[in-house]
Amino acid sequence: DSGVTQTPKHLITATGQRVTLRCSPRSGDLSVYWYQQSLDQGLQFLIQYYNGEERAKGNILERFSAQQFPDLHSELNLSSLELGDSALYFCASSPRLDWNEQFFGPGTRLTVL
Amino acid sequence: AQSVSQHNHHVILSEAASLELGCNYSYGGTVNLFWYVQYPGQHLQLLLKYFSGDPLVKGIKGFEAEFIKSKFSFNLRKPSVQWSDTAEYFCAVTNYGQNFVFGPGTRLSVLP
Numbered sequence: 506d507s508g509v510t511q512t513p514k515h516l517i518t519a520t521g522q523r524v525t526l527r528c529s530p531r532s533g534d535l536s537v538y539w540y541q542q543s544l545d546q547g548l549q550f551l552i553q554y555y556n557g558e559e560r561a562k563g564n565i566l567e568r569f570s571a572q573q574f575p576d577l578h579s580e581l582n583l584s585s586l587e588l589g590d591s592a593l594y595f596c597a598s599s600p601r602l603d604w605n606e607q608f609f610g611p612g613t614r615l616t617v618l
Numbered sequence: 619a620q621s622v623s624q625h626n627h628h629v630i631l632s633e634a635a636s637l638e639l640g641c642n643y644s645y646g647g648t649v650n651l652f653w654y655v656q657y658p659g660q661h662l663q664l665l666l667k668y669f670s671g672d673p674l675v676k677g678i679k680g681f682e683a684e685f686i687k688s689k690f691s692f693n694l695r696k697p698s699v700q701w702s703d704t705a706e707y708f709c710a711v712t713n714y715g716q717n718f719v720f721g722p723g724t725r726l727s728v729l730p
Contacts, residue, residue, distance in 0.1 A: 507661055538718070548708060548720035563717055595662065604650065604712045605669070609662040 508532065509598050509610035517616045523584040526613045530577055530598030536560075537579040538599075538607060539571055543592035554579055555602045586617045620645045622711055622721035630727045631699050639694040639724050641709030651692040652710040653683055654720075662708070668692065679703070701730045 508531035518524055530537050539551040541564075550563035554573035565571075568586075573579040583590060593614050597607035625640030643649065653665040666677025673685040683694045692709060709721040 507663075509661075540720075547722045550718040550720070553718075561717065597662075604718055606664055606667065608664075609654075611661045 507608040507610065509596060509608050511594075511596055511610040511613050513613060514611065515614050515616070517618065518586060519618055520586055520588060522586050522617075523582065524586065524615065526581040526583070526594050526596075526615075528579045528581070528596030528598075528610060530579070530596075531608055534598035534600050534608070535577065536599045536602055536604075536607075537573055537577070538597045539565075539579070539581050540595040540597065541592045542595060542612070543589075546592075548595075551581070560602060583615070588617050591615055591617045620649075620711060620713065620717060620719045622709055622719050624707075624709055624721040624724045626724045627722070628725045628727070630729065632729050633701055634698050635728075637694070637696040637699045637703070637726070639707055639709075639726070641692045641694065641721055642690050643692070643709075643711045643719075644690065645711065645713055647713055649711045649713050651683075651685060652712075653677065653681070653692075653694050654708045654710060655705045656708065656723075657705045665694070665707075699726070699728050701728045704728045 510529045512527045535556045538553045542548045551565040552571050553561040571581045593612045595612045597609045599607045622643045651668040654662045668675045668685045676682045706723045708723045712718045
């Protein structure tokens with residue numbers, strides 16, 4: 506158990522819908538990272554937040570957005586969902602800004618039908 | 619753009635065999651390098667990392683990796699694998715927080 510929690514574990518929805526994935530970092534960690542893991546794209550970094558502010562952006566689609574709240578939990582919002590958005594979405598947390606060691610959550614499996 | 623390649627998609631070994639998983643990255647500047655492991659049904663865990671200093675780094679569970687700057691490589695090794703090492707292994711690189719790029723992963727199957 507890494508100490509990072511994600512909810513829900515599974516999510517099934519339809520194309521065109523919007524969903525929100527939630528991540529609670531380890532106690533004391535200020536950085537939260539979001540990743541997408543799919544069969545065709547592999548593991549891709551989406552976005553990083555540090556203490557409430559966006560700090561780095563990877564291959565995140567415009568239909569996707571994220572935020573980190575004052576209590577440091579983070580949410581990833583996926584809208585206008587497409588079949589290709591079906592994937593495992595991981596979040597990770599680390600104590601600092603420097604990507605030194607990330608602790609990964611168990612992931613949310615999103616299925617878009 | 620940075621990229622990470624891993625030489626093998628799937629490696630099958632017998633217990634006690636030696637392991638070497640290749641990883642190459644494309645980035646000319648200073649990088650930090652990582653190996654993560656994902657056991658079946660579990661989350662990603664850090665095996666080892668290289669930031670600076672001794673290019674031979676030791677990680678958990680008997681794994682080690684060698685950073686060869688001239689070859690842009692960071693290969694993972696283990697002298698004797700066990701059935702419990704069956705997992706997917708990901709090499710990753712970051713250039714001080716501008717991006718974090720994972721390789722495509724290598725699936726390791728260890729036969730008892």
